[in-house]
Amino acid sequence: MKQLTLATVLTKPNYSATQSESKPSPPAYLDNRVTKSQTDNRRTRSQRARERLDTKEHLAWLAVGIGEVELADKINRCHSRISVLTCGRHIARVIPNFTCEFRLCPDCGRRRSRKIQNKYLPMMRGFMLHNKVTPVHLVLTQTHREESRKQSIKRIKDSFTKLQRRVFWLDHFKGGTWSLEFTKDKNGFHHTHIHIIGFRRKFFDIELLRGEWLAVTGDSHVIHLKKVEDIATGLREVVKYVSKPLDIRRFGADDLKEILGLKNMRMFGTFGEFRDFCKGFEPSDNDAAPVGDLESLARDLVEGCACPQCDQPLFDLRMSGRELPQFYEQVESSPPGEVRKGSH
Numbered sequence: 001m002k003q004l005t006l007a008t009v010l011t012k013p014n015y016s017a018t019q020s021e022s023k024p025s026p027p028a029y030l031d032n033r034v035t036k037s038q039t040d041n042r043r044t045r046s047q048r049a050r051e052r053l054d055t056k057e058h059l060a061w062l063a064v065g066i067g068e069v070e071l072a073d074k075i076n077r078c079h080s081r082i083s084v085l086t087c088g089r090h091i092a093r094v095i096p097n098f099t100c101e102f103r104l105c106p107d108c109g110r111r112r113s114r115k116i117q118n119k120y121l122p123m124m125r126g127f128m129l130h131n132k133v134t135p136v137h138l139v140l141t142q143t144h145r146e147e148s149r150k151q152s153i154k155r156i157k158d159s160f161t162k163l164q165r166r167v168f169w170l171d172h173f174k175g176g177t178w179s180l181e182f183t184k185d186k187n188g189f190h191h192t193h194i195h196i197i198g199f200r201r202k203f204f205d206i207e208l209l210r211g212e213w214l215a216v217t218g219d220s221h222v223i224h225l226k227k228v229e230d231i232a233t234g235l236r237e238v239v240k241y242v243s244k245p246l247d248i249r250r251f252g253a254d255d256l257k258e259i260l261g262l263k264n265m266r267m268f269g270t271f272g273e274f275r276d277f278c279k280g281f282e283p284s285d286n287d288a289a290p291v292g293d294l295e296s297l298a299r300d301l302v303e304g305c306a307c308p309q310c311d312q313p314l315f316d317l318r319m320s321g322r323e324l325p326q327f328y329e330q331v332e333s334s335p336p337g338e339v340r341k342g343s344h
């Protein structure tokens with residue numbers, strides 16, 4: 001069990017007037033995110049699997065603390081037994097015995113974000129094929145206020161709705177996707193952002209968009225915009241916030257209660273002409289480019305199939321979810337053919 005005392009978890013953040021007036025340093029924050037996501041990518045699969053286990057353990061422990069015993073039990077059972085399809089050198093597919101579907105569960109979040117990618121990527125490619133647009137990743141942020149997470153989310157969503165009605169916005173964006181990211185800063189204020197993959201009709205000066213955002217929010221001018229070079233990577237980057245809505249290490253019992261109260265809060269959606277395009281989308285031969293993600297292509301694999309990476313036959317290893325990080329480690333570090341059935 002973690003060395004987390006109830007005092008550290010349950011202490012209310014110390015709001016003070018000066019803190020609510022001081023704005024975070026925006027470029028540093030955004031730079032941090034970029035650095036952080038690069039660090040994320042550098043971590044090995046075994047490290048990430050271990051972090052998922054730690055996160056789930058922490059979540060289950062928090063759930064017990066607030067009397068949500070059933071939720072804790074579900075989280076504990078999620079991916080507790082798994083079937084791993086492997087050739088010995090590669091892991092082609094991990095099939096869990098049970099999934100909890102809890103919004104904050106990192107295993108279920110990964111699956112959910114993969115589903116979103118598989119669903120929307122062909123539509124995004126199709127939309128780009130039919131329209132003269134450039135995809136950009138836009139981050140809209142808002143100033144910190146003393147408010148609940150729910151209020152913070154509502155405030156930024158309302159601002160975004162207003163922004164979409166503005167002539168400037170309609171002139172420059174032909175729709176796209178949005179996803180919510182919410183975290184807390186060290187003072188306990190909610191950082192709520194909207195990440196947008198926007199299909200830009202034509203180039204504009206970012207200062208103009210900043211002015212538009214300030215006009216609809218009244219006090220927020222921090223936005224960030226970058227061109228998306230590869231749409232698959234761009235989409236993956238924004239859906240990761242759907243699978244991992246916040247930093248669970250800073251997550252306390254109050255946060256869990258708040259999240260449980262946000263039952264029907266949407267985290268991802270489409271807007272504008274892209275939204276209409278998705279409704280009528282029928283993939284044609286041109287549009288239905290494969291997602292290319294090995295794990296999504298692995299959905300139909302069964303024991304005896306050829307490993308997608310090396311063509312060797314796949315066999316089925318049953319193990320406890322706790323053993324997965326170690327198995328990844330073994331696979332990552334072993335020379336060809338060294339890992340064999342039952343050797344874990």
Ligand SMILES: [Zn+2]
Binds near residue numbers: 075100109
């Ligand atoms: Zn789960």
Ligand SMILES: [Zn+2]
Binds near residue numbers: 307
């Ligand atoms: Zn293989």
